[in-house]
Structures are given as structure tokens and as C-alpha cells.
Amino acid sequence: MSVASQDTAIRTGRAVRVLIYLVLVLFSLFYLLPLYVMVVNSVKPLDEITGGGMMNLPQVFTIEPWLKAWSSAQIGVEPTGLSPYFWNSIKMVVPAVAISTVLGALNGYVLTKWRFKYDTILFGLMLFACFIPFQIVLIPMARMLGLMGLAGTTSGLVLVHVVYGIGFTTLYFRNYYAVFPTELIRAAQIDGAGFFQIFWRILLPSSGPIAVVSVIWQFTNIWNDFLFGASFAGADSQPMTVALNNLVQASHGVKEYNVHFAGAILAALPTLLVYIVAGRYFVRGLMAGSVKG
Amino acid sequence: MAMQANADFKTRLQTLLPKLVLSPSLALMLVFVYGFILFSVYLSFTDSRLLPSYGWVGFENYSKLWRLSHWETSLINMAVFASLYITICTFLGLGLAIFLDQKIRAEGMLRTIYLYPMALSFIVTGTAWKWFLDPGIGLENVMQSWGWTSFEFDWIKNRDFAIYTVVLAAVWQTSGFVMAMFLAGLRGIDNEILKAAQMDGASNWNLYRRIIIPQLRPAFLSAFVILSHLAIKTFDLVIALTGGGPGRATELPATFMYSYTFSRNQMGIGAASATIMLMTIAAIMIPYLYAELREKK
Known part of the structure; x- marks a missing residue:
């Protein structure tokens, strides 16, 4: 494992490199997508989500959902939050x-x-x-x-x-x-x-x-x-x-x-x-x- | 004389100590793993329903199990899920690892992004994808509100396609990990051979096909073993994403076992299904562990 961090000897042309970067960035968007969805939608009012705006940034910013999730949402039978x-x-x-x-x-x-x-x-x-x-x-x-x-x-x-x-x-x-x-x-x-x-x-x-x-x-x-x-x-x-x-x-x-x-x-x-x-x-x-x- | 005995006791204690230290873990393992396995296997031959009971019924639970359409569905789903999940994770992981290995600028950041889903609970992953794929508020609704009114994407609510949403979420969660395994393998490959082959005029495609990928065999094997055992154990993701539905479209053996044992009070059948799951995993893990441990001697 002494060679664990070596660079590969493979060399690639300019066009190929552009393609590689493109693919890598596309996949990073794929991995980030659910995190983005969770974060933006956790700070917007409910009607912005149900109205088809799941992918949009919040128009009205609110931390109400966080407070509710933490301390007053209904879990099972008790409204205790998480x-x-x-x-x-x-x-x-x-x-x-x-x-x-x-x-x-x-x-x-x-x-x-x-x-x-x-x-x-x-x-x-x-x-x-x-x-x-x-x-x-x-x-x-x-x-x-x-x-x-x-x-x-x-x-x-x-x-x-x-x-x-x-x-x-x-x-x-x-x-x-x-x-x-x-x-x-x-x-x-x-x-x-x-x-x-x-x-x-x-x-x-x-x-x-x-x-x-x-x-x-x-x-x-x-x-x-x-x-x-x-x-x-x-x-x-x-x-x-x-x-x-x-x-x-x-x-x-x-x-x-x-x-x-x-x-x-x-x-x-x-x-x-x-x-x-x-x-x-x-x-x-x-x-x-x-x-x- | 007393001193002598004392010293004797001390050396004997020293030779015994290692085993003494190991023994609590061994006892826990023998009782809670192997003892429990025997107990569950035994229960699968009994008439247990709501509670364990000890009336011997032979293979009756197994023959009932194999006649249940519910079990058959969960096995077919498992076959579809496991084959797609393992194949896609392996190819995606290998592809991303090869691309990341090309002296990429922001490699560290990209690696972090690809790997972070591994840190999440399947319940979190399931929740995020559940609402994102939900036709009422998620992708379909978004596309329609953006003006593509004929856009339809209801896989998660569709009996014929729901299993693929489980594949999607599971691939999202673990493919980065497979990428890391392949990347470690790629970084261990000797550059001298590659340089020699380059001098002989080998193309990159041939370098990968003939030299690099064959050398990744151990990584392929580990990825296969890890992914297949994860596939068989998949439970939380289905619970959070689809709850096994719509209908039974995403039931897997793990969810089958849970509902038969704990909500349908058919413990004997539940134990029989768990035994089959164990056998399947054992058939993959035991040869692998045996080879690994022998090598390391």
C-alpha cells in the first residue's frame, strides 16, 4: 500500500478530459439532488411544495418546519416532535x-x-x-x-x-x-x-x-x-x-x-x-x- | 514457600489472562449469534404462531412457505432488485473510480460528494426519495409546473415499476462506497507496467481492458460480496420508501419475514424464511471468509 496515493500513468486528451469532467459533475448533481431537495423544502411553507415548487428555492423563508419537527410534530400518538x-x-x-x-x-x-x-x-x-x-x-x-x-x-x-x-x-x-x-x-x-x-x-x-x-x-x-x-x-x-x-x-x-x-x-x-x-x-x-x- | 506459590499463580494468571479477556465476547457471540441461529432454525420446524411453541411439525412451515404467493413475489422482487443493484453499483462505481483517477482537480471534493450518502440512514434516504418521486408533489408535478404538461413519472405508485425506485435509491446510497473500493484498487496498480505497455503503443482502452481491470479482481470480489449481502438484508429502505407496496410490488424476504413474524403471528413461517435468508448469505460469505482467512495466515 506504499503506492496507495500514486497518480495513474494514463494520459488523456483534452476532449476526453472535458467529457470526464462533465460526467463527474453530472453525477455529483445526482448525489446532491436528494440533499438539495431536503434542505430547500425544509425551509419553505407547505403550499410552495404542493404547488409544484419542490425544486425551487424558497420564496418565503421559514424555520417553522424545523421547530415543528424538533418539538411539536405528532409522532405516533404524542405531539412531542423528534x-x-x-x-x-x-x-x-x-x-x-x-x-x-x-x-x-x-x-x-x-x-x-x-x-x-x-x-x-x-x-x-x-x-x-x-x-x-x-x-x-x-x-x-x-x-x-x-x-x-x-x-x-x-x-x-x-x-x-x-x-x-x-x-x-x-x-x-x-x-x-x-x-x-x-x-x-x-x-x-x-x-x-x-x-x-x-x-x-x-x-x-x-x-x-x-x-x-x-x-x-x-x-x-x-x-x-x-x-x-x-x-x-x-x-x-x-x-x-x-x-x-x-x-x-x-x-x-x-x-x-x-x-x-x-x-x-x-x-x-x-x-x-x-x-x-x-x-x-x-x-x-x-x-x-x-x-x- | 508462599512467595513461590504466589509467583506461580501470577504466571498462570498471565497465561490465562488473554483467554479470560476474550471469553466475554466469545460467550456473547456463542449465545447471541450461534445459539440464537440454532433456536430460530429449531422454531422453523415447530408450530409457533404468536409465541414460540415447541410442537414439532417437520418441514411443514417450509412447504407452506414455498406455496405462498407472497413469498414467491418477494423472491422475484429480490432477484430483480439484487441483480440490478449489484450490476449498476459495480459498473457505476468502477466508472466513477476510473474517471476520478485521471488526475482530477477537485478529486477530494467530488469523492466527498459521492460518498456522503453512505453516512445516512436508509430511513432518511427513503424519505427523501419517497417525496421526490411522488407524482403528486415530486418530479412529475415539478415538470408539469415547468410547462411539460404531458410529463409522467409515477413509478413509485406503479406495481410494475416500483421495484426500480428501490433500486434507484439503493444505488444512490451505496455506489459511492463501491467507487471508493475501486479507487483504492486503482491506486495500488503498478505504473511501470502501464508505462511499458504505453511504449509498445497500447491505447488507453486496451490498457484498461487488458491490464488494469483484470488486476482489480479482488476489488470486484469484495464489492460483490458486500453488495450481495446488503441486498439480501435490505429492509429499512423498503419500509421508508414504499412500505412494501403498492400492493406487494416491493416486498422483499426481509419485509416478508418481519410481517409474518410480528404482525401476522406466523412465527414458524417467519423463522423458516429467516433460515433461508441465512443460508443464502452463508453460501456467499463462508467461501469468501474462508479464502480470506487462509490467505492471511
């Missing part, structure tokens, strides 16, 4: 990301630096668990959460997300630690350093890039999850995605498209911010980990 659900998501995401990342780091450390018989098979089992269709665990999970007294709670959702997130976090840390020089670990062992000391003093200080990858990945996946939220959340632990879907699908009353768009942006903002602020560390960290696992 704000309580936003906090539900935060309360679920923060512990779930933290726990799964810590466990992933420890697992990656053990699986690369304290290898034992059959460790590859164990890792394979963990990895496969990342890709299962979650439909296969929905029924027993509902039973298990009930038995544990966690049905319909945020803690239950945290548990679910930790369990099904460990595979990915372990994968990231394992690939990253695999290229960390094992001689350093052996030298520290000879000097009498123990298991946790080595992890704490030697591996952890250089784990920044992969921790960023793990945190971004987990944050995005858990924030955006709908299936587990819809299946296991109770009335007061529903995450943002479930609430947004309830808002948009509500069959009664006037469809307030502008409020729907504002709500959709609210649901997208945290992950979009993370992507814009830290996206480049994500790619860089992934590159560092994928040198050779």
Missing part, C-alpha cells in the same frame, strides 16, 4: 459505541499478540456474525430481552448493538495490530511487563487511527439502525430512525412534507457531521489497517 427520540438515540449510541470499541480492541490484541490454537477459527466465527441477516436472531432476541428484564429499554438496545458490533470492531483492531511489530511485545514481556501493561503502554498509545475507524463505523451503524429499534424499543426508548419513520408514514391529517424533510435532516445531521469532520481519518485509518492482516 427531540425526545434524538436523546434516546444518543443514550443508546454512546455506551454501545464505547463498549463495543473497547471489547474490539482487547479482542484484536489477544487474537494477534497472544495467539492460541484455533484462534483463526474463533475469529472466523466472529467475522461471519457480522454478516448474518438479523432476521435470524430477532425472535430469540425478543425472548432473551424479555427474560433479562430488558425488553423495551435503552439498555436492551445497547446490549443488542454491542453484541452485533463486536465482530466489526474486532476485525478492525485485529487487522491493525497484526502489523504492529511483535518483537516490541516480546521485549516488554522479557522486561516483566504483564498482559494489561503491554496493552496499555505499548499498543493503546498507537491505536488512535483505528479507534477512530471503529468509533465512526459503530456510531454510523448504530445511529442509523432501524430494524433493532423497531423490533425491541419501547415507547420511551425508540431511536430517531423509528420516530422519523412514524412521522413520515403517519396516515392521518395533512402530510407536512416540509416537516418531514426537516425531520429527515435532523436524523441525518449527527452522522453527516461525523462524516464531514472525521471522514478523512476514517479512510486513512482503514488504509493503515489494511496493509496486510
Whole structure:
């Protein structure tokens, strides 16, 4: 991967280059279109949308839809807006990301630096668990959460997300630690350093890039999850995605498209911010980990 | 003497510690993944309806499942959706990656634009496309208000075309990611070979066809594995975009399983459909993971 950022040796003529730029710009319009639609329509009055002006800039600018989506729109039966659900998501995401990342780091450390018989098979089992269709665990999970007294709670959702997130976090840390020089670990062992000391003093200080990858990945996946939220959340632990879907699908009353768009942006903002602020560390960290696992 | 025992205990603890640290994750995985899989597969052979029940019925749920037109529809939809989604994402991703690889000025910005949909929830994507494609307020209405009065675009409300709107939204969301995978592959290709071939007078078309694209095999394979497993798991997008409708025009196995298990109280059949989904994914993932892990040894 040392050549990872080299330029291609391919040379292209002027006409071809113009064409390439044209195609690239056209596609960027395609990718930006839904974002444009959401943003412009979230700040205009409803009649401007229903009157055929979805693609137009707002004639009357209003933040009313945003306020309504946040604090007074009808979600299910309560006119609470999306704000309580936003906090539900935060309360679920923060512990779930933290726990799964810590466990992933420890697992990656053990699986690369304290290898034992059959460790590859164990890792394979963990990895496969990342890709299962979650439909296969929905029924027993509902039973298990009930038995544990966690049905319909945020803690239950945290548990679910930790369990099904460990595979990915372990994968990231394992690939990253695999290229960390094992001689350093052996030298520290000879000097009498123990298991946790080595992890704490030697591996952890250089784990920044992969921790960023793990945190971004987990944050995005858990924030955006709908299936587990819809299946296991109770009335007061529903995450943002479930609430947004309830808002948009509500069959009664006037469809307030502008409020729907504002709500959709609210649901997208945290992950979009993370992507814009830290996206480049994500790619860089992934590159560092994928040198050779 | 006591010191000796203490030291012994310490070394033994040190050798045990790695396994101790790994064990909570392993226990969670064995119970919540593999134990649950066994339990669901078991339920698919029982007469469970609203709640799990343990009366053994053999393959009855499976034979019922395969006779349901609802299941057949969701499988046909899956075939249409998955083949288009995988093909379009792969070609679009490869095309954009090749274009972006031509020393493009604003590459960083374009990459960010192509990739940002990956950060969004399928519910957000579904909501945006749902209203944009809605004939009442979206594209059709806009075109008509701009003066093109005969313009019609009602795919999302049309039984024969609704599945293509799911393809459109899904491609929009993940093609940028596939582009990034191919771009990483392109940047890893050795320029010396290309320069040598250029000296021999090879055209750009031939360079790509004979040298570059064949070298992207690993990227093609990863893209295929990731896209196919995403396709089989597609659930939220359909819920938000079409709700499985109109009629059953966009039902997929994942939405089928959910409605049979949780709203129609046919848990046995739901479990059987989930088992088939798992088998399909396993048939793709296990050979891939096996090859990957063996290589890395």
C-alpha cells in the first residue's frame, strides 16, 4: 500500500478530459439532488411544495418546519416532535459505541499478540456474525430481552448493538495490530511487563487511527439502525430512525412534507457531521489497517 | 514457600489472562449469534404462531412457505432488485473510480460528494426519495409546473415499476462506497507496467481492458460480496420508501419475514424464511471468509 496515493500513468486528451469532467459533475448533481431537495423544502411553507415548487428555492423563508419537527410534530400518538427520540438515540449510541470499541480492541490484541490454537477459527466465527441477516436472531432476541428484564429499554438496545458490533470492531483492531511489530511485545514481556501493561503502554498509545475507524463505523451503524429499534424499543426508548419513520408514514391529517424533510435532516445531521469532520481519518485509518492482516 | 506459590499463580494468571479477556465476547457471540441461529432454525420446524411453541411439525412451515404467493413475489422482487443493484453499483462505481483517477482537480471534493450518502440512514434516504418521486408533489408535478404538461413519472405508485425506485435509491446510497473500493484498487496498480505497455503503443482502452481491470479482481470480489449481502438484508429502505407496496410490488424476504413474524403471528413461517435468508448469505460469505482467512495466515 506504499503506492496507495500514486497518480495513474494514463494520459488523456483534452476532449476526453472535458467529457470526464462533465460526467463527474453530472453525477455529483445526482448525489446532491436528494440533499438539495431536503434542505430547500425544509425551509419553505407547505403550499410552495404542493404547488409544484419542490425544486425551487424558497420564496418565503421559514424555520417553522424545523421547530415543528424538533418539538411539536405528532409522532405516533404524542405531539412531542423528534427531540425526545434524538436523546434516546444518543443514550443508546454512546455506551454501545464505547463498549463495543473497547471489547474490539482487547479482542484484536489477544487474537494477534497472544495467539492460541484455533484462534483463526474463533475469529472466523466472529467475522461471519457480522454478516448474518438479523432476521435470524430477532425472535430469540425478543425472548432473551424479555427474560433479562430488558425488553423495551435503552439498555436492551445497547446490549443488542454491542453484541452485533463486536465482530466489526474486532476485525478492525485485529487487522491493525497484526502489523504492529511483535518483537516490541516480546521485549516488554522479557522486561516483566504483564498482559494489561503491554496493552496499555505499548499498543493503546498507537491505536488512535483505528479507534477512530471503529468509533465512526459503530456510531454510523448504530445511529442509523432501524430494524433493532423497531423490533425491541419501547415507547420511551425508540431511536430517531423509528420516530422519523412514524412521522413520515403517519396516515392521518395533512402530510407536512416540509416537516418531514426537516425531520429527515435532523436524523441525518449527527452522522453527516461525523462524516464531514472525521471522514478523512476514517479512510486513512482503514488504509493503515489494511496493509496486510 | 508462599512467595513461590504466589509467583506461580501470577504466571498462570498471565497465561490465562488473554483467554479470560476474550471469553466475554466469545460467550456473547456463542449465545447471541450461534445459539440464537440454532433456536430460530429449531422454531422453523415447530408450530409457533404468536409465541414460540415447541410442537414439532417437520418441514411443514417450509412447504407452506414455498406455496405462498407472497413469498414467491418477494423472491422475484429480490432477484430483480439484487441483480440490478449489484450490476449498476459495480459498473457505476468502477466508472466513477476510473474517471476520478485521471488526475482530477477537485478529486477530494467530488469523492466527498459521492460518498456522503453512505453516512445516512436508509430511513432518511427513503424519505427523501419517497417525496421526490411522488407524482403528486415530486418530479412529475415539478415538470408539469415547468410547462411539460404531458410529463409522467409515477413509478413509485406503479406495481410494475416500483421495484426500480428501490433500486434507484439503493444505488444512490451505496455506489459511492463501491467507487471508493475501486479507487483504492486503482491506486495500488503498478505504473511501470502501464508505462511499458504505453511504449509498445497500447491505447488507453486496451490498457484498461487488458491490464488494469483484470488486476482489480479482488476489488470486484469484495464489492460483490458486500453488495450481495446488503441486498439480501435490505429492509429499512423498503419500509421508508414504499412500505412494501403498492400492493406487494416491493416486498422483499426481509419485509416478508418481519410481517409474518410480528404482525401476522406466523412465527414458524417467519423463522423458516429467516433460515433461508441465512443460508443464502452463508453460501456467499463462508467461501469468501474462508479464502480470506487462509490467505492471511
